[in-house]
Amino acid sequence: MTGESISSIARALIVGGGIGGMASAISLAERGVEVDLIDLDPHWRVYGAGITITGPTLRAYKHLGLLEEIKQQGAITSKTRLFRYDGTHILDLDEPVIEEGLPATGGIMRPILHHIMQKRVRELEIPVRLGLTVTALENRADGVDVRFSDETSGRYDLVVGADSVYSTVRDIAFPHMRPAVPTGQGCWRISIAKPPGLEMGEFFLGHANPCGITACGPDSVYMWMLTPHVERDTHMSEDELFDTLKALLADFGGNAGWIRDTMTRDDWINYRPLAAVLQPGPWYNGRIVLLGDAVHATTPHLASGAGMAVESGIVLAEELARADSVEQGLQAYQARRFDRCRDVIETSVAVGKLQLAHGDPHVHAEMLEGALSRLNKPF
Secondary structure, three states: OOOOOOOOOOEEEEEOOOHHHHHHHHHHHOOOOEEEEEEOOOOOOOOOOEEEEEHHHHHHHHHOOOHHHHHHHOEEEOOEEEEEOOOOEEEEEOOOOOOOOOOOEEEEEHHHHHHHHHHHHHHOOOOEEEOOOEEEEEEEOOEEEEEEOOOOEEEEOEEEEOOOOOOHHHHHHOOOOOOOEEEEEEEEEEEEEOOOOOOOEEEEEOOOOOEEEEEOOOOEEEEEEEEEOOOOOOOOOHHHHHHHHHHHOOOOOHHHHHHHHHOOOOOOEEEEEEEEEEOOOOOEEOOEEEOHHHOEEOOHHHOOHHHHHHHHHHHHHHHHHHOOOHHHHHHHHHHHHHHHHHHHHHHHHHHHHHHHOOOOHHHHHHHHHHHHHHHOOOO
8 A cells, every 4th residue: 555655765675575574675676665575485385274364464565556456365254163182162252343345254366366466466566586595784874785695796775674483584684683582383284175164264172272263265284283393303294293183183083083083195295493572672773674584573363464464564654654764754654563563472471371271261262352442453
């Protein structure tokens, strides 16, 4: 969504071509900034299953003008149903529509979402260089001197580090920050055909290993499961991933049980340990600034990691457009984002601790509803 132009910067470098990086690239380009985007992956791919898109995340994508494509290529639902792990219905989660014409919630396959955003990047004629990162950054009074991993260099008015939880930009320019902190949980994901009769998102609670199902299209879903994480020296093979997830679902009924009984070794299965951190301020150093997982990495408990990254990209452009100087704009960006991101991260980690302690499903539901209600407020 085009807004007031940015006068304090003419040229920006976005490091990281994921959701946050593309959101910031689109938002800055639409306000008249000449943007370069780089990504370490030479093929600009995305791995993963589906992604749950809450109302606040859909609102952020509406700001980018991408809501209709997400609705067409994903799955939109009106609510999320909560069950005990055995399939007994507990309640329907209150997820009110926060804007007229804006769906309450939904899901989409992550590669499709990235394709939608990549298409918009190309429409804006933003140059994209792949297989590339930065190796040195040096602040000057009026810009940043950048050295790239291919030994080329450049000068930019602003450098945005949106290069994941393992951010190279953060490592170079923000020595006061620390790596994300493991939460003690790991997340399983499987992409599979849609169970018959599934009409909305579902959570299965009250078990040591809670799980949920998100519709991502007319015939596809992904299921996640959270388990205590156990460190090991090697990655699990595909056969071990399949056998372990099937065993973890042994106690489950409803559509989670259907997935257990229907899953095959051809279905995509992934496991990764969870970590989170809200980095201390400042989030900017001269004309270098961080957003997304590089500075506010969260866990999937509120399905808000992508939403927070998109919001941050939008807010960064908005505040730079309003401010008289780059420093004022970056200060305002951090001020708008810090407490909102902290709420998401602290609540997500707290829900994870409740799950590890086998807490009451009703308390779980109350925490989710409270957090989603707060997220519905304007960003």
